[in-house]
Amino acid sequence: MSQSNDPADGRPVAGGRSPWQRLLRMARPRATKANAFAALLAILLGFAVATQVHQNQVVGLESLRQSELVTILDNATLLSSRLDQNARELQTTRDALVSGSTGDAAALKAAQQRLDTLGVLAGTARAHGPGIQMTIGDPRAKVTPPLLLDAIEELRDAGAEAIQVGDVRVVASSFFDQSGSGIAIDGIKLTQPYAILAIGDAQTMSSAMEIPGGLSENVRQLGASITVTQRSDVTVGALHALRAPRYARPVPSPAPAATP
Amino acid sequence: MIPALGLLVGLAVGLFLHPAVPLALQPYLPIAVIAALDAVFGGVRAVLDGIFNDKVFVVSFLSNVVVAAFIVFLGDQLGVGSQLSTGVVVVLGIRIFSNVASIRRHLFRA
Numbered sequence: 001m002s003q004s005n006d007p008a009d010g011r012p013v014a015g016g017r018s019p020w021q022r023l024l025r026m027a028r029p030r031a032t033k034a035n036a037f038a039a040l041l042a043i044l045l046g047f048a049v050a051t052q053v054h055q056n057q058v059v060g061l062e063s064l065r066q067s068e069l070v071t072i073l074d075n076a077t078l079l080s081s082r083l084d085q086n087a088r089e090l091q092t093t094r095d096a097l098v099s100g101s102t103g104d105a106a107a108l109k110a111a112q113q114r115l116d117t118l119g120v121l122a123g124t125a126r127a128h129g130p131g132i133q134m135t136i137g138d139p140r141a142k143v144t145p146p147l148l149l150d151a152i153e154e155l156r157d158a159g160a161e162a163i164q165v166g167d168v169r170v171v172a173s174s175f176f177d178q179s180g181s182g183i184a185i186d187g188i189k190l191t192q193p194y195a196i197l198a199i200g201d202a203q204t205m206s207s208a209m210e211i212p213g214g215l216s217e218n219v220r221q222l223g224a225s226i227t228v229t230q231r232s233d234v235t236v237g238a239l240h241a242l243r244a245p246r247y248a249r250p251v252p253s254p255a256p257a258a259t260p
Numbered sequence: 261m262i263p264a265l266g267l268l269v270g271l272a273v274g275l276f277l278h279p280a281v282p283l284a285l286q287p288y289l290p291i292a293v294i295a296a297l298d299a300v301f302g303g304v305r306a307v308l309d310g311i312f313n314d315k316v317f318v319v320s321f322l323s324n325v326v327v328a329a330f331i332v333f334l335g336d337q338l339g340v341g342s343q344l345s346t347g348v349v350v351v352l353g354i355r356i357f358s359n360v361a362s363i364r365r366h367l368f369r370a
Contacts, residue, residue, distance in 0.1 A: 019308045019366040019367050020367065022307060022308060022310065023304075023307060023308065023367075026307045026312065027264070029262050030262075032314065033314075034314025034315060034317070034318060035262055035263070035314065036262075037314070037318045038262070038263045038266075038303075038314065038317060038318060038321075039262045039263045039265070039266035040266065041263070041266075041296070041318065041321050041322075042263035042264070042265075042266035042267040042270065042300075043266040043267070043269055043270035043273075044270060044296075045267060045270060045293070045296045045297070045300065046266065046267040046268065046269065046270025046271040046272075046273075046274065047270035047271070047273055047274045047279075048270075048274070048289060048292065048293045048296070049270075049271060049274065049293050050270065050271045050272075050273070050274025050275045051274045051279050051281060051289065052281070052289050052290050052293055053274075054274065054275070054278055055280075055281045055286070055289070056290075065287070065336075065341055065342055067342070068342070
């Protein structure tokens with residue numbers, strides 16, 4: 001800093017001192033009114049800078065101009081309407097999905113009900129419900145297959161929905177046969193005493209068994225014993241094994257959907 | 261030295277007090293700060309040029325602040341407030357840069 005007489009910008013340096021010295025001299029504390037004023041202004045400046053910086057960090061909408069606010073409002077409205085549109089589309093999709101799944105569930109439920117009904121009718125499903133338990137003791141083997149078939153027919157007439165004799169489920173295709181001294185159903189020999197389970201209206205069925213000239217009287221005339229017990233819950237647990245029909249083919253029914 | 265200390269004191273006070281800027285002053289404070297900075301750099305340059313004058317510095321400081329704020333106020337009234345603020349900031353920024361360049365040449369000869 002000694003060659004202060006040839007500054008880089010070519011201008012003469014007032015006072016012949018280096019700029020650093022001049023700066024130091026100015027920086028020296030002086031108790032003048034102007035210096036105090038400058039200090040006051042500097043304090044104000046620092047205060048203003050700090051305040052503005054802080055203000056800018058917590059800036060909200062209130063410091064914005066009207067046009068900027070309008071722009072922000074426009075953007076927000078646009079975004080909101082776009083999101084509204086989105087929400088509506090998603091709602092529609094959701095509604096479609098929900099109604100579709102409930103439709104599926106309803107169809108599934110209906111199919112299950114149909115399956116249950118057919119299963120009970122065809123003897124491929126276990127069934128339980130109110131009914132009667134009937135026991136025929138026939139030590140002298142006087143009960144014939146036609147008599148037992150009559151009993152089954154009487155039960156059906158009285159509204160039996162599922163019938164089991166011994167361990168055999170009685171279904172539409174069941175046949176009664178003489179097997180030695182006993183009776184066979186579907187080729188399966190029954191063991192004495194014959195236990196018959198029937199699900200249906202217990203009162204009606206037991207009345208049908210007990211009417212004069214009915215099953216009970218016939219059985220007793222043959223010297224066999226019969227007991228009929230009404231039960232609130234009878235379980236028909238025997239199952240009928242289905243065989244696919246070899247000859248019968250279903251006739252296709254005209255599909256209602258195919259007709260215009 | 262004393263003004264530099266004053267600047268630090270003002271910064272500290274502002275940082276610790278977290279004063280809220282009055283709503284009416286909010287558009288003008290940043291411009292006023294830029295204008296004051298311009299005055300400060302102009303003062304330092306004047307010192308190095310050897311033409312520094314206390315009175316000139318104080319008056320230029322205050323007038324800078326007032327005029328900058330007034331321009332922005334006028335712009336707001338005319339509906340071109342934001343554009344005029346940008347203009348003022350650009351002009352003051354150019355002045356600050358030229359002042360700093362002059363100071364740099366004095367101090368570092370470069």
